[in-house]
Amino acid sequence: xxxxxxxxxxxxxxxxxxxxxxxxxxxxxxxxxxxxxxxxxxxxxxxxxxxxxxxxxxxxxxxxxxxxxxxxxxxxxxxxxxxxxxxxxxxxxxxxxxxxxxxxxxxxxxxxxxxxxxxxxxxxxxxxxxxxxxxxxxxxxxxxxxxxxxxxxxxxxxxxxxxxxxxxxxxxxxxxxxxxxxxxxxxxxxxxxxxxxxxxxxxxxxxxxxxxxxxxxxxxxxxxxxxxxxxxxxxxxxxxxxxxxxxxxxxxxxxxxxxxxxxxxxxxxxxxxxxxxxxxxxxxxxxxxxxxxxxxxxxxxxxxxxxxxxxxxxxxxxxxxxxxxxxxxxxxxxxxxxxxxxxxxxxxxxxxxxxxxxxxxxxxxxxxxxxxxxxxxxxxxxxxxxxxxxxxxxxxxxxxxxxxxxxxxxxxxxxxxxxxxxxxxxxxxxxxxxxxxxxxxxxxxxxxxxxxxxxxxxxxxxxxxxxxxxxxxxxxxxxxxxxxxxxxxxxxxxxxxxxxxxxxxxxxxxxxxx
Amino acid sequence: xxxxxxxxxxxxxxxxxxxxxxxxxxxxxxxxxxxxxxxxxxxxxxxxxxxxxxxxxxxxxxxxxxxxxxxxxxxxxxxxxxxxxxxxxxxxxxxxxxxxxxxxxxxxxxxxxxxxxxxxx
Numbered sequence: 001x002x003x004x005x006x007x008x009x010x011x012x013x014x015x016x017x018x019x020x021x022x023x024x025x026x027x028x029x030x031x032x033x034x035x036x037x038x039x040x041x042x043x044x045x046x047x048x049x050x051x052x053x054x055x056x057x058x059x060x061x062x063x064x065x066x067x068x069x070x071x072x073x074x075x076x077x078x079x080x081x082x083x084x085x086x087x088x089x090x091x092x093x094x095x096x097x098x099x100x101x102x103x104x105x106x107x108x109x110x111x112x113x114x115x116x117x118x119x120x121x122x123x124x125x126x127x128x129x130x131x132x133x134x135x136x137x138x139x140x141x142x143x144x145x146x147x148x149x150x151x152x153x154x155x156x157x158x159x160x161x162x163x164x165x166x167x168x169x170x171x172x173x174x175x176x177x178x179x180x181x182x183x184x185x186x187x188x189x190x191x192x193x194x195x196x197x198x199x200x201x202x203x204x205x206x207x208x209x210x211x212x213x214x215x216x217x218x219x220x221x222x223x224x225x226x227x228x229x230x231x232x233x234x235x236x237x238x239x240x241x242x243x244x245x246x247x248x249x250x251x252x253x254x255x256x257x258x259x260x261x262x263x264x265x266x267x268x269x270x271x272x273x274x275x276x277x278x279x280x281x282x283x284x285x286x287x288x289x290x291x292x293x294x295x296x297x298x299x300x301x302x303x304x305x306x307x308x309x310x311x312x313x314x315x316x317x318x319x320x321x322x323x324x325x326x327x328x329x330x331x332x333x334x335x336x337x338x339x340x341x342x343x344x345x346x347x348x349x350x351x352x353x354x355x356x357x358x359x360x361x362x363x364x365x366x367x368x369x370x371x372x373x374x375x376x377x378x379x380x381x382x383x384x385x386x387x388x389x390x391x392x393x394x395x396x397x398x399x400x401x402x403x404x405x406x407x408x409x410x411x412x413x414x415x416x417x418x419x420x421x422x423x424x425x426x427x428x429x430x431x432x433x434x435x436x437x438x439x440x441x442x443x444x445x446x447x448x449x450x451x452x453x454x455x456x457x458x459x460x461x462x463x464x465x466x467x468x469x470x471x472x473x474x475x476x477x478x479x480x481x482x483x484x485x486x487x488x489x490x491x492x493x494x495x496x497x498x499x500x501x502x503x504x505x506x507x508x509x510x511x512x513x514x
Numbered sequence: 515x516x517x518x519x520x521x522x523x524x525x526x527x528x529x530x531x532x533x534x535x536x537x538x539x540x541x542x543x544x545x546x547x548x549x550x551x552x553x554x555x556x557x558x559x560x561x562x563x564x565x566x567x568x569x570x571x572x573x574x575x576x577x578x579x580x581x582x583x584x585x586x587x588x589x590x591x592x593x594x595x596x597x598x599x600x601x602x603x604x605x606x607x608x609x610x611x612x613x614x615x616x617x618x619x620x621x622x623x624x625x626x627x628x629x630x631x632x633x634x635x
Contacts, residue, residue, distance in 0.1 A: 028630060028632075028633055029581050029582070029584055029614055029630055029633050030579055030581050030582050031582070062579035062581060062582070062616075062628070063630075064630075
């Protein structure tokens with residue numbers, strides 16, 4: 001009985017584990033058996049591999065082929081093991097010198113005609129391979145661009161099985177080098193802040209949210225521009241740095257989004273519809289837990305429009321990721337950990353008809369209905385939101401006056417970038433990037449307290465602010481000070497922060513900006 | 515060549531192969547109401563095992579290897595046949611197994627015989 005082996009990678013969350021694919025020939029009637037906790041897609045590799053090998057004119061052994069995926073107790077899912085399986089079988093049949101396989105990982109799905117197709121999660125898989133000390137990788141040619149993002153690997157892109165054989169016998173094909181130019185700056189979707197008429201206070205609130213990565217809740221009657229504003233928030237955020245870009249790209253790769261243009265440099269944006277299921281938001285799947293919206297919005301913005309229409313279970317599931325910045329999906333056999341450090345943007349109407357509390361409009365809802373509607377977003381979630389902002393509809397004269405005074409996204413983004421730079425200078429030594437992610441204790445011990453902090457004692461003693469709320473207000477005041485170019489938040493900044501946190505109309509805002 | 519002739523030629527080739535290996539042919543084409551066993555043979559001394567052989571013969575690979583045509587259904591029937599044959603024997607048979615023999619008839623030259631042992635489990 002002859003054996004051969006090749007290596008591939010199994011993904012558990014964004015972590016990769018090296019899988020040894022062994023093949024043994026002989027010992028029974030010709031057929032193929034795959035052992036090692038393979039899921040349905042992997043089980044079908046049997047048919048794909050055989051047909052692919054036949055159609056490329058290579059012989060498939062007419063013996064019992066036993067393929068073992070080791071470690072045998074780790075559940076394996078997906079179709080990317082095809083290349084490693086074919087290679088281990090060919091190695092067992094002594095088609096080439098199997099020495100080359102010792103430092104090589106193979107990833108790729110096979111078509112019946114022998115073509116090599118793209119796979120999900122190539123980037124995190126290759127990162128794991130580098131970490132495990134592998135030096136060479138064989139990947140689908142169509143994903144060369146993505147594979148090249150990983151440093152420290154010799155990468156072979158293969159179009160079909162004949163290419164693979166050529167690589168294995170040491171006669172590799174000329175490599176196609178795809179263009180790896182950096183994407184041209186911020187190729188934003190053309191949504192500019194200048195399109196939003198009026199709502200200066202709301203724009204200010206969004207600016208503060210962008211500058212400090214604070215969670216924000218926009219509420220108000222229909223048609224005042226909540227959605228417009230929220231959609232323009234990602235455009236205000238600065239580009240991701242290298243390590244952030246790698247994290248975000250790894251999740252994109254897992255979610256099956258193409259990475260032709262290199263690493264994802266812009267903060268991602270996810271706006272799931274309110275009919276979304278729990279698994280689609282937090283991530284899920286029976287054996288292979290896939291990233292959900294909160295992970296796809298990692299280092300970016302998660303926008304829940306019409307938040308009270310979401311299932312309360314879905315909203316409540318955000319509590320832990322909001323605090324920890326990651327989500328642990330437990331299954332019987334594995335625990336997948338996905339990063340989920342997102343900026344939450346909620347938008348809601350005050351009641352089912354949308355007019356409650358709006359001057360000059362009549363609310364037709366029963367008081368109980370209004371109350372039930374607002375209660376659909378629970379206290380614990382609202383407590384985690386830093387900025388509560390109520391948008392009021394504009395009067396006609398105001399509309400006219402406001403028409404000319406809009407600021408463009410570029411202008412606001414420049415201010416945000418400046419504020420971010422101030423935060424970097426202050427926080428980088430502690431390992432944080434923005435005010436929004438500084439933990440409460442550090443806020444009070446490592447950084448100086450804002451001037452006039454006794455303002456908060458009063459709010460706490462009156463029961464208008466929770467302990468978490470105090471931290472939130474201090475973080476906000478830092479961001480407001482950063483935007484104002486101050487080195488330490490003063491009483492005014494603190495006052496504004498307190499008002500923003502409590503969702504009060506901000507008469508002070510204009511003062512703070514002046 | 516006709517279908518039955520291919521089968522017969524394959525069995526002849528298989529028997530030749532076994533005899534060359536020093537096997538003792540016990541019975542050929544044994545039939546009962548359940549079906550037919552192609553070859554019943556005994557492996558050479560010193561440790562003889564009774565072997566029920568299924569022979570599959572083909573003239574080309576267009577429909578796959580001959581051995582691939584031996585399905586689990588055929589093997590299940592062969593197991594039943596083996597037990598039936600054993601039940602009819604006056605003496606006790608301590609050990610037996612089921613083998614598969616694939617024969618590929620080339621238009622020229624010797625038939626290619628592939629012998630796989632112990633496929634009955």
